Amino acid sequence: MQNDKPLPEIDPINSQFFKGLSEDKLLIQKCIKCGNTQFYPKAICVKCYSVDLEWVKSSGEGKVYSFTEINRVIMNSKEFEKEVPYVIASVELKEGIRLYSRILSENGKNVKIGDPVRVVFRTVSEEIGLPEFKLL
Amino acid sequence: MRKVAVSGYSIMKPSRARKDKGEEVYTTEQYQAFALNKLLDAVGISKKNLNSMKYGIGLNRPMWPHAMIWSSEVIANLGLSPSLTFVSDHGGAAAFFSMVQGYLSIASGKLDHFILIGADTPMMPAPMQSRFRPERTWRYEINYEMPIGMVGPLSEGAFIMRRHMNQYGTNEEQLANIAITSRKHAMLNPNAYLRKPLTIDEYMKSPVIASPMRVMDAVIPINGAYAIMLSSEEHAKKITDRPVYIKSFETALNTDAENDLRDITDLKMGAATDKVLEESGASRKDVDFLQLYDDFTIIVLMQLEALGFAKPGKGGHFIENNDISYNGVLPVNTGGGQLSGGQAGTAGGFSLFTEAIQQLRGEASGRQVKDCKMGLVTGLGGLGYNGNLLNKGVMALSNY
Structure with missing residues (x-):
């Protein structure tokens, strides 16, 4: 249950991304014309400007590009205070995109830049899942 | 293109709205008025003079009161009839992009002066726009960061x-x-x-x-305000002997x-x-x-x-x-x-x-x-x- 945490606002551009996560799939946007992958989801391929984009399943594998350990919760739900300290990383996926995610770890201080990680899924509702990554 | 100079400025004293420390407790709307008032005093221009000038007003989009402040609402509050207004939504870069807009309006010859008013009061309470933050903030923050x-x-x-x-x-x-x-x-x-x-x-x-x-x-967040007056070189030299170009x-x-x-x-x-x-x-x-x-x-x-x-x-x-x-x-x-x-x-x-x-x-x-x-x-x-x-x-x- 995630009753008092903010949820993404589902719209026509991001609905498949969050729906996919609720079904244990990490879907990323790929341009049918030029093959560019991009994140976060957008209405157009930022590289070739084609509007023909498809959703492809990511390997879910990547490495930590950068990370932070949150010690104090500001400008967000107080619910997160129960979880501090927690680690959030910018994860670079093999498919050539980066996304921000929680890192599941007993001790966040063990995380290092470059560490290999793999996605795990947290289902929040029928329409929404969130990606999390664990250290390999 | 005409040369453009800063002809005057004003700075309001910073505050964290600590009444107990004797600090001022003003809203953004008050700061806008006070900063403009102080600027006009500094450059020796009366409201009557201002009314006869060809000028624009540029504003930052403030965080307080966690809702839009429209440029036309601000000029209504201030009793101004400028030739042009704009609000910069460039966040921290609002001052920079306001300077740019003011510069372009004057350099082109369309206006003679531009008054930029930067004011914001993050330390003032106001009704929340979202459950977790004062503002509804950026789409990518709402969707991919806050959750x-x-x-x-x-x-x-x-x-x-x-x-x-x-x-x-x-x-x-x-x-x-x-x-x-x-x-x-x-x-x-x-x-x-x-x-x-x-x-x-x-x-x-x-x-x-x-x-x-x-x-x-x-x-460190503070409540505060600034006003900067830009003028064409010719006009700036009439206002100040220390123009900054x-x-x-x-x-x-x-x-x-x-x-x-x-x-x-x-x-x-x-x-x-x-x-x-x-x-x-x-x-x-x-x-x-x-x-x-x-x-x-x-x-x-x-x-x-x-x-x-x-x-x-x-x-x-x-x-x-x-x-x-x-x-x-x-x-x-x-x-x-x-x-x-x-x-x-x-x-x-x-x-x-x-x-x-x-x-x-x-x-x-x-x-x-x-x-x-x-x-x-x-x-x-x-x-x-x-x-x-x-x-x-x-x-x-x-x-x-």
Whole structure:
């Protein structure tokens, strides 16, 4: 249950991304014309400007590009205070995109830049899942 | 194109709305009125005079009252009938982009004056727009950052800081140096908020909110306001004997837009700086000071690299080996910046411009950069997803 945490606002551009996560799939946007992958989801391929984009399943594998350990919760739900300290990383996926995610770890201080990680899924509702990554 | 100059300015005393400490408790709307009133006093222009001038009004989009303030509502509040209004939504770069808009309106010959009013009151309570934050904020924050527990700009800045430290060996002592030098400058600036000395020990003991970001690496929010009057050269000379000229400016928006694997430690402002200097007929050696947008210490360090004053990755090394005090080899943020001067919400960047103006008019008293003739001011705003700043710009100001 995630009753008092903010949820993404589902719209026509991001609905498949969050729906996919609720079904244990990490879907990323790929341009049918030029093959560019991009994140976060957008209405157009930022590289070739084609509007023909498809959703492809990511390997879910990547490495930590950068990370932070949150010690104090500001400008967000107080619910997160129960979880501090927690680690959030910018994860670079093999498919050539980066996304921000929680890192599941007993001790966040063990995380290092470059560490290999793999996605795990947290289902929040029928329409929404969130990606999390664990250290390999 | 006509030459454009700063013909006047005003600065309101910073406050954290602590009534118990005798601090002023004003709303943004009050600050807008008071800053304009103070500016008109400073330039000796009556309301009646103003009514007969061809001028525009430029505003930042303030955070308070957590709802839109429309430019037409503000002129209604102020009883003004300008020829043109605009609101800058460039976040921290609102001051920079307001200067640009004002410059273009006057340089084109369409208007003679532009009055920029930067005001914001993040310390004032107001009804919340969302359940968790005063504002509804950016779409990418709502969708991809808040649900996983990120804490706004501090956490976005922490990614950049960690990456720079990892990539180049930048260390806490080097970043502390920026915070401490800013504080030394603030102690010499009556318009700065934090004016007690800061020691390396205090910096190291300050809480880590989002590692490696400490409280002392970030700005302190204040309520405050500034007004800047821009005029054509001809008009400016009638108003003041100390005009400060906008020599040149360049912007860098959403750089590296097509690259999802962009280097977040690179602000990519080098080409813009080269062009600004070239158009100003100056080299980096001619730059008497830098007023660098300082949301975080790391962003100041990265600008030293991005503007070409330090080699890429060597910003920390540069700070260790060069004095960035007002009387050093390359004075940086001589008024204390926002780190110690305080950040008046989205109007925070105005303090960097008023500091440059005071320096070039020779009005910086105890922190005056000797014989200064020209300096660079930057504006940065909007921490992008998987990036650094979306709105960036460099401007050269001079007194010749």
